[in-house]
Amino acid sequence: MKKIILIFFVCLFIASIYGCSLNLEKSSNNLTMYSAILNFDEDKHTIGGKLEVDYFNKSNTELGSIFFNLYPNAFRETSNQDVISLAKYSECYYNGESFGSIEIKNVYNSNNLDFEISGVDENILIVNLNGNVLPQEYTNFVIDFEVNIPNISHRFGYGENTVNLGNILPIACVFESGKWIEIEYQSNGDPFFSEVANYDIEICYPQDYILASTGTETSNFLNNGKKTSFLKAKVVRDFMIVLSKNFVKKSQQLDNILVNYYYYNDENAEKSLQTCVLAMQTYCDLFGDYPYSEIKIVQANFCIGGMEFPNLVLVGDEVIDYKTYEYIIVHELAHQWWYGVVGNNQTKYAWLDEGLAEFSSAMFYKKNQGYDFSYDFLVKQANTSFEIYQTIFGNVLGSVDTSMDRSLAEFKTESEYINMIYVKGFLLFDSLCELLGEKTVINCLKEYYKDNAFKTTTPAELIGCFEKTARCTLENFFDSWIKGKIVQVFD
Numbered sequence: 263m264k265k266i267i268l269i270f271f272v273c274l275f276i277a278s279i280y281g282c283s284l285n286l287e288k289s290s291n292n293l294t295m296y297s298a299i300l301n302f303d304e305d306k307h308t309i310g311g312k313l314e315v316d317y318f319n320k321s322n323t324e325l326g327s328i329f330f331n332l333y334p335n336a337f338r339e340t341s342n343q344d345v346i347s348l349a350k351y352s353e354c355y356y357n358g359e360s361f362g363s364i365e366i367k368n369v370y371n372s373n374n375l376d377f378e379i380s381g382v383d384e385n386i387l388i389v390n391l392n393g394n395v396l397p398q399e400y401t402n403f404v405i406d407f408e409v410n411i412p413n414i415s416h417r418f419g420y421g422e423n424t425v426n427l428g429n430i431l432p433i434a435c436v437f438e439s440g441k442w443i444e445i446e447y448q449s450n451g452d453p454f455f456s457e458v459a460n461y462d463i464e465i466c467y468p469q470d471y472i473l474a475s476t477g478t479e480t481s482n483f484l485n486n487g488k489k490t491s492f493l494k495a496k497v498v499r500d501f502m503i504v505l506s507k508n509f510v511k512k513s514q515q516l517d518n519i520l521v522n523y524y525y526y527n528d529e530n531a532e533k534s535l536q537t538c539v540l541a542m543q544t545y546c547d548l549f550g551d552y553p554y555s556e557i558k559i560v561q562a563n564f565c566i567g568g569m570e571f572p573n574l575v576l577v578g579d580e581v582i583d584y585k586t587y588e589y590i591i592v593h594e595l596a597h598q599w600w601y602g603v604v605g606n607n608q609t610k611y612a613w614l615d616e617g618l619a620e621f622s623s624a625m626f627y628k629k630n631q632g633y634d635f636s637y638d639f640l641v642k643q644a645n646t647s648f649e650i651y652q653t654i655f656g657n658v659l660g661s662v663d664t665s666m667d668r669s670l671a672e673f674k675t676e677s678e679y680i681n682m683i684y685v686k687g688f689l690l691f692d693s694l695c696e697l698l699g700e701k702t703v704i705n706c707l708k709e710y711y712k713d714n715a716f717k718t719t720t721p722a723e724l725i726g727c728f729e730k731t732a733r734c735t736l737e738n739f740f741d742s743w744i745k746g747k748i749v750q751v752f753d
Contacts, residue, residue: 284553284603289716290496292398294318294434294459302467302505307420309409309430316402317395320457321437324394328401329442330387332379333429333454336447337362337412337419342383343447346416346565347676353580354415354565362412362419364430371403386444387432405432415580421563423526423579425471427503428571429454436607436718445609448670450679451616452569452601452608454500458716461501463493472509474524474558476501476573497553497716498572499605504560514539519552525561527579528587534559537588541595544626548704549599550711557598559591570597570619585634589623596622604711605718612679613666613744614721617687618707620644624688625704641692644685651681665746666690667721690743697739698732706731 295316300309319325336343339361346354369377369389376390387405395401409430415421417428433456436443447453461477469489473479477495495501508526512535515521521542523535538559546552554573564578568590575594581587600618601608608615628637655662655678666682673679695703710719710727725740 284551284712284715286497286553289458290460292318292320293497294457295462296431296433296459296501297462298431298464300463300465302425302465302471304468307411307413309411309427311407311409311431313405313407313431314402315405315434316400317434318400319395319397322397323437323440324396325391325401325437326394327388327390328395329435329437329444330389330405330432331429331435331445331454331456332364332366332381332385332387332432333447334362334364334409334418335384337414338384341447343385344449345447346414347449349676350565354419355413356415356421357413360413360419361410362414363410364432365408365410366432367406367408369403369405375403381444382446385446386435407432415563415565415578417564417569417576419563423506423508424560424562424564425505426562426564426576427505428569429500430503431501433459433500443607446671448609450673450676451612451670451683453670455607455609455718456499457605457718458497458499461493461495461498463495463501463503464490465493465503466490467505470507471505472507472511472524473503473505474509474522474560474574475503476571478556495554495573499602500572502571502574504562504574504576506562516542517546518555520556522556522558524558528561530584534588534591537591538595540630541592541626542598544629545596545599545622548622548625548629549707550715552598553603553715557595559595568594570594570601572602573598588633589635592626593619593623596626599711603716604714605716606720607718609670611667611721612670612683613687613690614719614724616683617666617690620684620688621691624692641689644688644692648681648685648689651677651685663746666744686743690740693743694728694739698734702732 297314298311300311302309317328336345366387369375378388380386380388391401412419417426419426436455436457443455445453445455466488469484469487473491475493476498477493480492480494482489482491509524512523512531513520514535516539521539523538525531528534556573558574560574560576561579562576564576567578569576577590596619600615606614624637624640627633627635652662666686706728709731725736729736
């Protein structure tokens with residue numbers, strides 16, 4: 263009898279361990295599938311592509327058309343969308359102005375489908391179906407397209423060392439509350455909002471390039487000076503590819519995660535790799551397991567510091583100060599938890615992922631000694647930055663809007679965006695630690711991560727999770743921060 267009881271509790275313990283992990287295979291069911299065949303023309307700086315879309319209608323509404331984001335069209339010469347701030351303009355366009363675009367050539371399944379280019383600035387593709395796709399069913403069609411890549415140090419563009427193919431695929435807009443959410447490109451923040459999907463990508467490129475991408479390279483072959491790579495990713499929000507002739511790659515296994523660092527100009531490459539590994543380990547311990555088999559940290563021609571994508575982060579090669587370079591690695595890897603696994607509308611609730619990424623970065627330095635930053639230093643720095651911002655802009659404008667719940671377009675300056683989203687977002691979670699205790703806040707974030715993995719969340723869901731886990735009412739606390747009512751107290 264005792265033996266049976268012992269076996270029962272051992273099985274229960276094992277089940278509890280596996281029950282807490284994120285099931286990527288199970289989560290990949292009933293998702294839209296993007297299957298692309300891409301060809302990179304180095305001379306023309308173009309990507310020719312065929313994208314087969316198996317769109318899954320997860321809504322409760324019959325859909326007669328599907329809307330897609332066309333992010334590369336923001337880089338057109340005639341575009342009204344701002345892709346970079348004036349402060350960074352000459353740095354990004356280091357060779358002078360250069361333009362990019364995406365041309366939709368045809369959409370078809372068994373027959374040609376009607377389509378139109380729409381949106382505020384040719385940023386939306388509308389595919390009209392032959393009949394409706396019912397709720398919880400699939401519809402299938404192919405999009406023929408060609409992308410022109412601009413000469414710009416950006417998420418999307420080519421520079422001296424890398425070709426960055428961020429957001430080049432036509433990806434379905436989010437259908438929410440009975441309507442399609444159309445996203446307009448902004449220079450502030452990350453003007454993207456998409457749901458998880460599965461990807462199967464085939465890309466042909468000159469064989470002297472090295473490729474880093476979202477997902478895993480399952481195979482490749484060489485033919486007449488060209489290399490074709492086959493890439494797969496399940497349950498990710500987008501697909502990023504970076505190509506370079508100059509990449510050096512360092513890798514290290516961390517439990518079930520292969521950590522890959524791609525660089526071409528880093529005297530501290532081994533130290534950088536160790537920081538990558540340590541950051542991934544720290545966030546796994548703090549918040550929950552990273553569900554994918556690989557992560558890539560990629561040095562690139564990118565003028566805005568760093569940028570997160572699923573399974574891959576960019577670190578700009580123009581970051582000279584090494585401690586800042588390390589901080590960017592730490593911050594961007596935190597986004598694999600906050601944006602990658604737990605998603606949100608980054609154009610509407612930017613503080614939700616950026617504030618958490620800043621707080622997570624500070625926790626990394628608290629848990630790992632020997633770096634140039636400490637948690638206390640980062641809190642003091644954030645308080646000082648926010649105080650200076652309020653003082654200077656208050657004197658100039660007479661008053662300062664300190665609300666955080668604004669869309670990207672509602673922030674007048676880059677400084678305002680950074681202070682309200684990054685700085686104040688971090689201080690919000692630090693203040694929660696003062697109120698509830700660090701242990702309780704981390705437990706709340708573990709629950710938030712587990713309960714919302716592969717979903718898109720809102721501030722209300724974050725607050726609800728904190729209230730449930732901490733067993734107290736926090737709506738007024740969050741409201742005072744988010745709505746800008748709080749009177750900040752500085753040490």
